[in-house]
Amino acid sequence: MKQRASTIGAASPVKIWLQRFAFVLLLTIAFMTLLIGKADTVAVSRARMALIDALAPLLEAVSTPIQTVRRTAVDVTDYLHLADENRALKAQNQTLMEWQRVARELQAQNESLRGLLRFTPDPSASFITAPIIADTSSGFVRSVVILAGTRDGVSKGQAAMTGAGLVGRVLEVGNRASRVLLLTDINARVPVIIERTRDQAVMSGDNSALPELRYLPRDVDIKVGDRIVTSGAGGAFPPGLPVGEVSEVNAGHIRVQPLADLTRLEYLRLVNYSLPGILKSDLNIDASGYDPNQQGILDSLLTRSSDADGSVAKAAAKKKAASAGGNKASRAGPAGSE
Amino acid sequence: MIRSPFWQRVDKWSRSSVPVGFTLFLLLLGLLPWHLPELGTIGISLVVISVFYWGLKKPQLMTPWSVLVIGLIGDLLGVTPMGVGTVSLLLLYAIVRSQARALRNMPFLVIWGAFILMAFITILVSWLLTAATDVHFPDIKPAIFLYLFDIVCYPPLSYVFDRLQRSLLPEK
Numbered sequence: 367m368k369q370r371a372s373t374i375g376a377a378s379p380v381k382i383w384l385q386r387f388a389f390v391l392l393l394t395i396a397f398m399t400l401l402i403g404k405a406d407t408v409a410v411s412r413a414r415m416a417l418i419d420a421l422a423p424l425l426e427a428v429s430t431p432i433q434t435v436r437r438t439a440v441d442v443t444d445y446l447h448l449a450d451e452n453r454a455l456k457a458q459n460q461t462l463m464e465w466q467r468v469a470r471e472l473q474a475q476n477e478s479l480r481g482l483l484r485f486t487p488d489p490s491a492s493f494i495t496a497p498i499i500a501d502t503s504s505g506f507v508r509s510v511v512i513l514a515g516t517r518d519g520v521s522k523g524q525a526a527m528t529g530a531g532l533v534g535r536v537l538e539v540g541n542r543a544s545r546v547l548l549l550t551d552i553n554a555r556v557p558v559i560i561e562r563t564r565d566q567a568v569m570s571g572d573n574s575a576l577p578e579l580r581y582l583p584r585d586v587d588i589k590v591g592d593r594i595v596t597s598g599a600g601g602a603f604p605p606g607l608p609v610g611e612v613s614e615v616n617a618g619h620i621r622v623q624p625l626a627d628l629t630r631l632e633y634l635r636l637v638n639y640s641l642p643g644i645l646k647s648d649l650n651i652d653a654s655g656y657d658p659n660q661q662g663i664l665d666s667l668l669t670r671s672s673d674a675d676g677s678v679a680k681a682a683a684k685k686k687a688a689s690a691g692g693n694k695a696s697r698a699g700p701a702g703s704e
Numbered sequence: 705m706i707r708s709p710f711w712q713r714v715d716k717w718s719r720s721s722v723p724v725g726f727t728l729f730l731l732l733l734g735l736l737p738w739h740l741p742e743l744g745t746i747g748i749s750l751v752v753i754s755v756f757y758w759g760l761k762k763p764q765l766m767t768p769w770s771v772l773v774i775g776l777i778g779d780l781l782g783v784t785p786m787g788v789g790t791v792s793l794l795l796l797y798a799i800v801r802s803q804a805r806a807l808r809n810m811p812f813l814v815i816w817g818a819f820i821l822m823a824f825i826t827i828l829v830s831w832l833l834t835a836a837t838d839v840h841f842p843d844i845k846p847a848i849f850l851y852l853f854d855i856v857c858y859p860p861l862s863y864v865f866d867r868l869q870r871s872l873l874p875e876k
Contacts, residue, residue: 388768388769389768389794389798392768392769392771392772392794393791393794393795393798395772395790396772396775396787396790396791396794397787397791398787399776399779399786399787399790400786400787400788400790400791400833400837401787402786402787403779403785403786403787403837404786404787404837410780410786413780414780414781414782417777417780417781418780418781418782421732421781424732425732425735425736428732428733428736429736429737432736432737432738433737498737499737500735500736500737500781500782501735501736501737501738502735502747502781502782502783506747506748506783506784506785506788506830506831506834506842506846506847507747507782507783507784507785509782510737511735511782545782552834552838552840552842553838572840572841572842572843573834573842573843573846574842574843574845574846631737632737
């Protein structure tokens with residue numbers, strides 16, 4: 367009994383100490399997760415996808431009735447506007463028929479020109495369509511979880527689209543579910559081009575509904591309504607994918623309204639264009655930031671990204687020739703969204 | 705009917721896990737594609753209410769460790785950037801516990817007022833931490849909407865929690 371009392375007596379100060387400092391300890395752990403998350407380690411990504419994978423069936427089961435109710439509400443609204451919509455569609459059909467005629471002419475012309483240039487066609491794209499089972503598009507993160515993973519052929523970096531346009535990019539892939547980073551997320555960067563003026567820019571999200579256009583030339587002639595498409599720079603996305611329309615030009619701040627309605631996503635189409643991109647993880651660059659096996663890719667990137675500047679391109683070519691081993695250049699370029 | 709000690713333990717355990725279980729359920733609810741105008745999803749809003757309520761009323765069942773686990777799960781599921789949810793919820797819990805004595809036996813309106821203030825601090829800290837980790841100020845509007853959503857949802861949700869507490873977790 368005496369021994370027991372002394373054991374308790376010894377444990378009590380430890381318990382009191384633990385209680386007193388428990389909160390400090392927890393807060394330290396929390397701040398450490400903040401730093402680990404910022405370091406974007408593979409372990410965090412794996413843990414995240416394992417958890418999402420495990421919860422995917424549950425999320426699917428719960429989200430299905432919500433989707434059904436919402437779809438019914440949309441059906442009722444659509445039915446009420448059926449006559450107006452029919453009229454608008456007829457008018458649109460007339461316009462589209464005209465466009466189809468023009469497109470056919472251009473297609474024929476394009477094919478003959480390709481033949482003349484011995485044009486190498488783009489790598490064939492493959493599609494996967496997947497439903498959205500979770501949406502984390504809150505004030506702090508803009509991403510969605512889809513019910514398709516490695517078992518369905520999803521891989522990191524694939525472009526996520528709807529019929530209207532680009533939505534984002536596959537960020538993390540689990541076995542049965544994947545996370546797609548939306549264009550509006552604060553970490554999303556998409557190399558784009560203004561269709562009318564051919565000026566290149568980077569579309570950058572900030573968690574608001576309208577991403578911003580950055581790195582545009584100062585004297586750019588841009589107007590509300592200008593269409594924005596992917597530029598293809600970086601190889602993350604192929605050129606020409608519809609992204610959005612300029613919605614606001616205000617004191618140097620240019621905002622883009624994405625063509626796809628990111629607040630009403632139900633299904634996403636993941637498109638694999640077999641483009642490697644140059645994300646660190648895509649290139650398998652180690653923690654030190656350097657992988658000698660990827661030197662060829664980086665060299666080709668330097669050559670490609672500085673096409674406009676002949677001197678830089680020549681310098682890169684000289685560097686490449688000087689480097690021992692002569693790694694073969696691969697297709698790559700500046701990053702897409704991550 | 706007299707139940708065996710095993711089933712009594714199971715019953716006690718399941719009742720005592722109501723606050724954490726319900727908070728995790730609200731976390732999953734926040735992940736669903738609600739498509740609310742201007743808000744998108746409800747994200748961490750309902751979790752903030754739950755941690756505030758149970759931290760105030762049943763701290764022995766909503767411990768700081770459970771808040772840490774809830775925050776981590778939220779961060780891993782992508783509701784908030786990694787670490788942001790965990791830090792914000794722990795901070796909320798610490799403020800709630802520090803004011804628990806002052807708020808004891810206070811009328812509902814006073815507690816709601818305290819929640820409005822504490823939710824403001826929580827959402828602001830989340831927003832600032834997101835800005836700090838991304839070295840770029842995110843749009844403030846969605847954070848304001850989340851905060852307003854929190855304020856509006858507190859009365860009905862606290863009513864549900866009250867009912868749950870009375871039926872499943874009666875005071876001894």
